[in-house]
Amino acid sequence: MSSLRAFGRISKLLQGPLKCPSRSYYAGTMEPFHPYPDREPNWVSAEEAVSAVKSGMRVFMHGAAATPVTLVDALAEYGKKANLKDVEVxxxxxxGPGTYAKPEYAGIFRSNSLFLGANCRQAVADGRGDVTPIFLGEIPHLFRRKILTLDVAIVSVCPPDNHGFCSLGPSIDCARSALQNAKYIIGLVNKRLPRTFGDGLVHISHFDALVDENRELPEHKEHILSAEEKQIGKLIAENLVHDGATLQMGIGSIPDAVLAQLGNHKDLGIHSEMFSDGVVDLVKTGAVNNSKKVLQTGKIVSSFTVGTRKLYDFLDNNPFVVMCDVAWTNSPAIICQNPRVTAINSCIEVDLTGQVCSDSIGTRIYSGFGGQVDFIRGAALSHDGLGKPIIALASSTKKGVSKIIPYIKQGGGVVTTRAHVHYVVTEWGIAYLFGKTLRQRAYHLIQIAHPDHREALEKAAFERLKTMPVP
Incomplete structure (x- = not known):
């Protein structure tokens, strides 16, 4: 019996095959929280679990620190063995290795990245994988509005508690919406996955197949910060982060460098799409207590995390942290309600008018939109008028090429527009661009470019604008 036919066996419980109208909650979507009476999933091997996947299906794969690596590898192996074709992941x-995206699986699997990781970059560059440009906060809409229908969802969860509830652990993001809308759900029950509070609780009766696991989570080791990154962190911490601020940090060494400088701040709060080990240290020093936040006062709010075992142990069974659906955490209408929202994001390059490229290097897609625009906008719209949208980057590459440039590279994508940008920070200073004309923007950006490039940038600004940059 195929996996979808097996799912049909319980359709009476779900009031209609594959539609599940009884699984609803306040937003009118299917709810994985409540128990189904008299329904238990099958505990099977990894290979048996992924055998539910058939040619032509669309499969959601859990991401970030919760990536179910064992099932990723099992799915790739099964795809070859079963001669599958045209499975979209x-x-x-x-x-992890992202096995299904390797060249030998072309034609069997095609990866579709809603935010591109290192393990899929080559597949995209070679034309074997896809990228969907989208704001992180809008990914759940793809599933809830049936723009992308999901046949199978494969997720990691912690073991069930005494009441049968598992947790999606460190990665709620869009995984909750995937569970709400997938026709068949496979869970990798990992004893090493931290149990978290918030939107990631799932009752065991919603799974169709479960696989037992005891494997360490993927880790991102703490970066060794460069002198430039340390200086950027110092400039932001001393000039733009105030006591009582609500912080958002994107991925990368520059947000980490800012966190490393905040140990003496007071009453900081966290409302971010993600965070890493640096926040744990600020909780221990007392700098982060979330006491001034309007929403979820007293609690860290996030959607996913990636870090080391120190971070995962901090998350485990800790009510101080609430992991939420990314459609809520990243809604600018939600973000702007907190005090002094300070959004700290990095990028690849900025042109002389303030256009920010964050997802690509020329035509080569490097990452994605993520939550940058969600939080840059949320900070700008802060109800208290004290929000600070910050874009931070080193002034030049390791090879000495300027990251402040006359034009975005051919084929490069603008993630954050020049109308969104307020603060741009390099190791040479802070440029405030909001309300500035194009020639003023050029002037202030040239002042924070590396000195070796300022004369050339000034000439390029004149050629582009037909006028000299002015303060």
Whole structure:
């Protein structure tokens, strides 16, 4: 019996095959929280679990620190063995080898990245994989509005508690919406996955197949910060982060560098799409207590995390942290309600008018939109008028090429528009662009470019604008 036919066996419980109208909650979507009476999933091997996948299906794969690596590898192996064709694997960035995206699986699987990770970059560059440009906060809409229908969802969960509830652990993001809308759900029950509070609780009766696991989570080791990154962190911490601020940090060493400088701040709060080990240290020093936040006062709010075992142990069974659906955490209408929203994001390059390229290097797609625009806008719209949308980058590459440039590279994508940008920070200073004309923007950006490039940038600004940059 095929997996979908097996699912049909329980359709009476679900009031109609594959539609599940009884699984609803306040937003009118299917709800994985409540128990189904008299329904238990099958505990099977990894190979048996992924055998539910058939040619032509669309499969959601859990991402970030919760990437179910064992099932990723089992799915790839099964795809070859069963001669599968045209299986679409859809996900945000995943950790591990991303086996299905390797060249030998072309034609069997095609990866579709909603945020591109390192393990899928070559597949996209070679034309064997796809990228869907989308704001992180809008990914759940793809599933809930049936723009992308999901046949199978493969997720990691912690073991069930005494009441039968599992947790999606460190990666709620769009995984909750995938579970709400997938026709068949496979869970990798990993004893090493932290149990988290918030939107990621799932009752065991919603799974169709479960696989037992005891494997360490993927880790991102802490970066060794460069002198430039440390200086950027110092500039932001001392000039733009104030006591009582609500912080959002994107991925990368520059947000980490800012966190490393905040140990003496007071009453900081966290409302972010993600965070890493640096926040744990600020909780221990007392700098982060979330006491001034309007929403979820007293609690860290996030959607996913990636870090080391220190972070995962901090998350485990900790009510101080609430992991939420990314459609809520990343809604600008939600973000702007907190005090002094300070959004700290990095990028690849900025042109002289303030256009920000964050997802690509020329035509080569490098990452994705993520939550950058969601939080840049949320900070700009802060109800208290004290929000600070910040774009931070080193002034030049390791090879000495300027990252402040006359034009975005051919084929490069604008993620954050020049109308969104307020603060741009390099190791040479802070440029405030909001309300500035194009020639003023050029002037202030040239002042924070590397000194070796300022004269050339000034000439390029004149050629582009037909006038000299002015303060």
């Amino acid at each position: 859809i996900h945000i960035h995943t950790e």
